Amino acid sequence: MAAEATCGAGAGSTGSLAAAVGMSNVTSFQRRGPRVGGADSGGPRLMSIAGTRPSVRNGQLLVSTGLPALDQLLGGGLAVGTVLLIEEDKYNTYSPLLFKYFLAEGIINGHTVLVASAKEDPAVILQELPAPLLDDSRKQELDEDIYNHKTPESNSKMKIAWRYQLLPKMEAGPVSSSRFGHYYDASKRIPQELIEASKWHGFFLPEKISSTLKEEPGSLTPGYIKLLQFIQNIIYEEGFDGSNPQKKQKNILRIGIQSLGSPLWGDDIFCTENCDNSHSLTKFLYILRGLLRTSLSVCIITMPTHLTQNKAVIARVTNLSDTVVGLESFIGSERETNPLYKDYHGLIHIRQIPRLNNLICDESDVKDLAFKLKRKLFTIE
C-alpha cells in the first residue's frame, strides 16, 4: 500500500506541476496552438476539456490511460491523436483490465467512448468497467464537473457520489488536486448511472457484418472497412475533427478496439504462415492513424501478438502505432515459481514511445517493469 501511495503521489505531483507550467506558459501554448493545426486546432480552448492536460515537453494535449503509474512511464500520458497498442498477455488475463481502465477513465471524464469488438458485445464491456477510487475532494470536483456539464442530471450524480463517502481513503495528499488520471477498483463495477449518462458508441462486428455479405472491391478485410467507416462517421458527425468549432464544447473521443487482428475480425494474419491479405491490418492501422491525427481522439488497441511467430508483422505493426506496451503474465511460465517474482503477476514492457513534435521522446529509465494485481488495484513497480 505504501508503494501505491508514493506512486500515486508521484503522479499527482507531476500532474500539478504540469498544471502549473501550463498556467504560466499559457501565452506560449496559445501561440503554438493554432500553428499545430490538425489535431490541436482548438488552441486555448483545449485547456477546458476535462481529463486532459498539455504536455510539458511538446505542448501536445495528453489524456490519461486510466492508470496513473502507466501514464508516468509513458511520459505523462497519451497524446491526443495517437494510438496505444497493448500486446496481449498469453491467456489474455491482464490486457482487458488495461483496456477497461482506459474506457472507464473516459466515462469518468465525460469523454465520448467508442468500443469496437468482435468477441464481446460493447454494452457488456461497458457494464464491466471498474469503479473509480475517489476521495472526498476529488468526488466534489467530479460533482462540479458533471454539474457544469449537465444540470438536470446532477441529482442522480450526487447520489452516486454519496456512496463513495463510505469508501476508505485510498490516496492522500496531492493526488486529490489532480484530476488527471484515476485509480480504479477492479473488484467493483462502475455505477450504472454513470454509464447511462455518458455518451458511447458500440461497434460489434457480428452485428455489423451479417447484413452485408457482398464484399466491396477493396484491399481490406470487410470488418476493417466497416469499422473505419463507423469511426469516420462518428468523428465527422460529432465534430471531433474540429470542423465546426462554434458548435459545442469540444470533447475527446476515446476509441477502444479489442483483440484487433484476431481471427474473429476475419483476418488470418495471426493464423497462417503466408496469408494473402497480410496487409489488411497494417493498412487499417495506417488509415486509422490518419483519422486520429486529424481529430480529437485517442485510441487503445489490444492485439494478440503472441499468436504469430512472424516477427515481421509485429515489427510493421509496431512502426505504425505510436505507443506500444507489452504485457507478459507469469501464468503458466516458469517464472511463476521464481522467488524473484513471487510478489508479481507479470511483466510490463514499454516497447515504444512516440516522438511527437520533437527529436527526442520522454523516455523513462526503466523499460521492463513488473506489475501485480491486488484485490483492487493494478500496480506497476
Add this chain to the structure above:
Amino acid sequence: MFPELNNLLNISPDRAEQGKLTLLCDAKTDGSFLVHHFLSFYLRANCKVCFLALVQSFSHYNIVGQKLGVSLTVARERGQLVFLEGLKSSMDVFFQAHKEPHPLQFLREVNAGNLQPLFEFVREALKPVDNREPAWRCPVLLVDDLSLLLSLGVGAVAVLDFVHYCRATVCCEFKGNVVALVHDSGDGEDEENDILLNGLSHQSHLILRTEGLSTGFCRDVHGQLKILWRRPSQPTAQRDRSLIYQYKIQDKNVSFFAKGMSPAVL
C-alpha cells in the same frame, strides 16, 4: 540541421553534392532525426525539395523543423517545398471515390503495386521550370519512409522500381539528390524489407545506418551511426576508414562522438 553531422559527412549547405542517392537506415532505434536533418539541410541549401512524408503529420515535421531553424510553412508557400502528407491523403483516397489519379492511388487497389502515380507526382514536383520563378539549386526527393510502402501492400520489387525511376529522373536527368529512410527489422524475418534494403544498399552512394546499442538502453548514448561511402574512385586508404560514431540526441541538436568517448563516461 546538425553541424556535427555535416562535419562528419564533409558537406555543408553551400556546397551540396549532386546526383547522389543517400540511404538512411535504422535498426532497433528511431532514425527519424536523420530525416529531419536532411530536410532542414536541403531547405537551407536552397534546394527545391519534394518530401513524401508518409509517417507523420505536417505539423510534426513543421515543429521539429522550427527547432532546427527552418519553417516548412514558409518554404511551402514560396514553392520551395512540395509536401505530400501521406496520412491526410490516405484518408481522402480511402473515404472518397476519386476519379482523377491520386499519388496514393494504390491504397484503393486490390493488388497494389502500381507506384506510377506517385512517381508522376515526384516528377511533376521537381521538374525544372522556366526562369521566371526564383531558381532553386538542385531538386531533392526525400522519402520518410520506404518501409511503410511495404506495409501498405506494395511489393518490394515495386518499391525498388519506384526508387530506380526516381533515381534515373531526379539524380541523372535533373542532377538532384534522393534521400530515403528504410527500417531494418534486423533479424531477417521480414523478407520483403530485406530485399528492399539490400537492393537500395547496392544502389546508393552513401549509407547512414543508425543502430541501437547492443547493450541496451543508455541515458547518455542513444545509439551509433555507421557511415559508409560507396565511392570506388577514392584511394583505398580513405575508403576503408572506419566511421562509426555514437550519438546523443538533444532537444535541438545531436552530438556525435567516437565510440566509447561519451562525455558522460570521460
